[in-house]
Amino acid sequence: MTDIVEKLYRTGDLTNEEFSALIKTDDESAAELLKKYADETRRKYYGKKVFLRGLIEISSYCKNDCLYCGIRRSNKSAERYRLSREDILSCCKNGYELGFRTFVMQGGEDSFFTDEIMADIISEIRRSYPDCAITLSLGERSRESYKLFKEAGADRYLLRHEAASPELYSRLHPAELSLENRKECLFALRELGYQVGAGFMVGAPFQTVDHIICDLRFLQQLQPQMIGIGPFIPHHNTPFAEEKGGTLELTLRLLGILRLMFPRVLLPATTALGTIAPNGRELGLMTGCNVVMPNLSPVMVRKKYDLYDNKICTGEEAAECRGCLQRRIESAGYEIASERGDCVSFHNA
Ligand code: SAH
Numbered sequence: 001m002t003d004i005v006e007k008l009y010r011t012g013d014l015t016n017e018e019f020s021a022l023i024k025t026d027d028e029s030a031a032e033l034l035k036k037y038a039d040e041t042r043r044k045y046y047g048k049k050v051f052l053r054g055l056i057e058i059s060s061y062c063k064n065d066c067l068y069c070g071i072r073r074s075n076k077s078a079e080r081y082r083l084s085r086e087d088i089l090s091c092c093k094n095g096y097e098l099g100f101r102t103f104v105m106q107g108g109e110d111s112f113f114t115d116e117i118m119a120d121i122i123s124e125i126r127r128s129y130p131d132c133a134i135t136l137s138l139g140e141r142s143r144e145s146y147k148l149f150k151e152a153g154a155d156r157y158l159l160r161h162e163a164a165s166p167e168l169y170s171r172l173h174p175a176e177l178s179l180e181n182r183k184e185c186l187f188a189l190r191e192l193g194y195q196v197g198a199g200f201m202v203g204a205p206f207q208t209v210d211h212i213i214c215d216l217r218f219l220q221q222l223q224p225q226m227i228g229i230g231p232f233i234p235h236h237n238t239p240f241a242e243e244k245g246g247t248l249e250l251t252l253r254l255l256g257i258l259r260l261m262f263p264r265v266l267l268p269a270t271t272a273l274g275t276i277a278p279n280g281r282e283l284g285l286m287t288g289c290n291v292v293m294p295n296l297s298p299v300m301v302r303k304k305y306d307l308y309d310n311k312i313c314t315g316e317e318a319a320e321c322r323g324c325l326q327r328r329i330e331s332a333g334y335e336i337a338s339e340r341g342d343c344v345s346f347h348n349a
Helices: 001-009 016-024 028-046 087-095 115-128 143-153 166-172 179-191 211-223 248-261 272-274 280-285 318-331
Strands: 049-052 056-058 102-107 133-137 157-158 195-202 226-230 333-337
Touching: 001 016, 001 028, 001 133, 001 248, 016 211, 016 248, 028 248, 049 318, 087 102, 087 115, 087 157, 087 318, 102 157, 115 143, 115 272, 133 248, 143 179, 157 226, 166 179, 166 211, 179 211, 195 211, 195 248, 226 248, 226 272, 248 272, 248 280, 272 280, 280 318, 318 333
Parallel strands: 049 333, 056 102, 102 133, 133 157, 157 195, 195 226
Antiparallel strands: none
C-alpha cells in the first residue's frame, strides 16, 4: 500500500482502483506516509503559513431544502436571523483590527439579499479595506449576479459541489436542485475570474468510495483554488437526523490525498472537523491543511447559524476565537500569516 502513496506523491494521480484501495486501507504505515508527504508538500509551497479567513454568517434564512442542512426551509424550528449592512461592516472592522485580511460572507439563500443590496455591501467593504480579499459563499445565483458582485469587488467564491455523482447529488437534495446547475455556477464563477472553492462532505448518507472518486475526478476537471471538505454531521431536525456522521480517519485520509493531488491548493481545516474531534483542526493542519476560518459573526446570532449539531465556536467573541486558534495553530507547529493568502498558482488575468 505504501507504493500507492509513493506513486501519488510522485505523480499526483492514481487509477480509480488505486484510489479506492488507498481510501479503504487500514494499513497504518500507508496512512502515516500519506500524512508525512502531505505535510512536506504543503511546506514546500506554503511553509508553515496558515491563512485566516474571517467568516461572517450573514443569514440563516434559506429558500433551499438540502436534506442534510439544519437551516433548510422545512426546518420550522430553526431560528432565523439576518445581519444588517451595519452589522456586516462592523464584523469587518472588528476582523480587520484582529488582523484578518480575508472576509467570507456566507449564508443561506436568502432573497432579502438582492443583487443590489449585496453589491452595495461588497463595494463598501472593497472601498474600506482595499488590502483585503472578499469571499462570497451565498449559494447558486445567476451569472449576472456573480458578474455584478465581481465588479463590485468580490475576489473569491466558495460553492461546494457537494457530490459530483448525479445519483448521490439527487439523494442529498430536493428535486428542484440539480448537479448540472451547481456545476454551471462553478464554471461561470471561474470564467468570471473568481478564485473558486469547491468541495464535499465526507461520510454523507449513501456516499460510497466510488462517489468519492467521482468527487476527486470532478475536482481534477475544475481545478479550484480552494477545496473545502469536512465530515457530514447529522442535525436533529433534518431527514438525516438518525444517520451516521463522517469519521475523523476518512476526512484526514482524504485531506492527505487532496494535498498530494493538488499541491498548491488552499485546504481549510474546517469547523466541522473541529466539531467531531477536539484536536480535529490541528490534525487537519498536520495532514496538509493551510487555512482556518474563524467565526467573526456577532455572538448573538452564532447559535442560529445551525447547520449541524454541536457546532463549535458558537459562544466566543471573535477576539477569543482568534486567540484560541492561534494557540492551536502554534501547538501543531505552524504559524498564522496575516495576509490575504491567495493560492500560489492563481494568476489574476
Ligand atoms: N448556502 C451556501 C452555504 C452553505 S453552508 C451554499 O449553498 O453554498 C456551507 C457548507 O456547509 C455546505 O456547502 C455544506 O457542505 C456544509 N454543511 C451543511 N450541512 C452540513 C452538515 N449537516 N454537516 C456537515 N456539513 C454541512
